[in-house]
Amino acid sequence: GAGVSQTPSNKVTEKGKYVELRCDPISGHTALYWYRQSLGQGPEFLIYFQGTGAADDSGLPNDRFFAVRPEGSVSTLKIQRTERGDSAVYLCASSNEGGHEQFFGPGTRLTVL
Amino acid sequence: QKEVEQNSGPLSVPEGAIASLNCTYSDRGSQSFFWYRQYSGKSPELIMFIYSNGDKEDGRFTAQLNKASQYVSLLIRDSQPSDSATYLCAVNSGYSTLTFGKGTMLLVSP
Numbered sequence: 001g002a003g004v005s006q007t008p009s010n011k012v013t014e015k016g017k018y019v020e021l022r023c024d025p026i027s028g029h030t031a032l033y034w035y036r037q038s039l040g041q042g043p044e045f046l047i048y049f050q051g052t053g054a055a056d057d058s059g060l061p062n063d064r065f066f067a068v069r070p071e072g073s074v075s076t077l078k079i080q081r082t083e084r085g086d087s088a089v090y091l092c093a094s095s096n097e098g099g100h101e102q103f104f105g106p107g108t109r110l111t112v113l
Numbered sequence: 114q115k116e117v118e119q120n121s122g123p124l125s126v127p128e129g130a131i132a133s134l135n136c137t138y139s140d141r142g143s144q145s146f147f148w149y150r151q152y153s154g155k156s157p158e159l160i161m162f163i164y165s166n167g168d169k170e171d172g173r174f175t176a177q178l179n180k181a182s183q184y185v186s187l188l189i190r191d192s193q194p195s196d197s198a199t200y201l202c203a204v205n206s207g208y209s210t211l212t213f214g215k216g217t218m219l220l221v222s223p
Contacts, residue, residue: 031209042117042201042213043157056210091156100145100205104156 002026004105006092012111013082021077021108025094032075033095033102034067036088043091049075050097082112115140117204119214127222132189134217136202139183146178146185147203151216157201161187192221 005024013019025032031050035043045059049069057067064082069075079086089109093102116139126132134148145164149157163169163176163185175188185204189196199216 033210035213040121040215042203042215043211045210045212048210050209059210095209100147100209101159101162102211103159104149107156 004092004094004103006105006108008108009106010109012113014113015082015084017082019079019082019110021090021110023075023077023092023105025073025092026103028096029094030072030097031095032069033093034075034077035091035093037091038088046077084112086110087112115204115212117202117212117214119202119217121215122218123220124217125220125222126192128192128194130192132192132196132219132221134187134200134219136185136214137183138185138204140204141183143204145205146176147205147211148176148187149201149203151199151201194221194223197221
């Protein structure tokens with residue numbers, strides 16, 4: 001596919017569990033971003049990768065959140081000891097190196113019961 | 114704290130009218146400005162970006178930027194019911210991350 005893809009589309013988990021959310025960016029895009037969006041809010045920045053490294057992780061809310069991009073393509077957002085407040089849509093976006101135009105994936109809706 | 118402010122709406126306009134969506138931002142160092150459209154249950158879709166003061170037109174859409182007033186707007190001419198969505202204003206402050214407003218819901222009635 002030509003666009004950003006994210007899996008799973010929906011994830012329901014119980015409080016305290018560990019979850020992984022996956023993002024596959026547009027082919028050739030070196031920059032990858034994670035955002036989360038709560039109902040009625042705009043997307044909130046979490047972390048930005050340029051290649052394999054996290055260039056800016058200032059948006060991660062606490063140390064339960066971690067993200068990797070080991071080969072500079074696919075990225076995984078990992079959330080430990082999930083809390084009900086983590087429930088949101090997690091969006092991934094990608095862009096060309098130096099490009100400011102970010103293209104979003106369909107998102108993963110995370111529900112923590 | 115970088116902030117982007119938008120009226121949450123809804124902004125209701127009849128079909129064929131001009132819809133005007135507004136956004137203000139707090140960081141004077143902001144360099145680029147984006148408008149995304151988001152349909153209910155879908156992800157944001159980029160429709161316009163603007164870097165320089167003035168107007169930028171693309172089809173029925175015109176983005177306007179006034180850096181002195183820290184103000185960005187989006188005009189939609191000949192509004193269609195299919196334009197009904199939430200419009201998100203986003204600002205880039207010199208690094209690659211975006212700060213989004215909460216969005217303005219636009220309703221275009223037939």
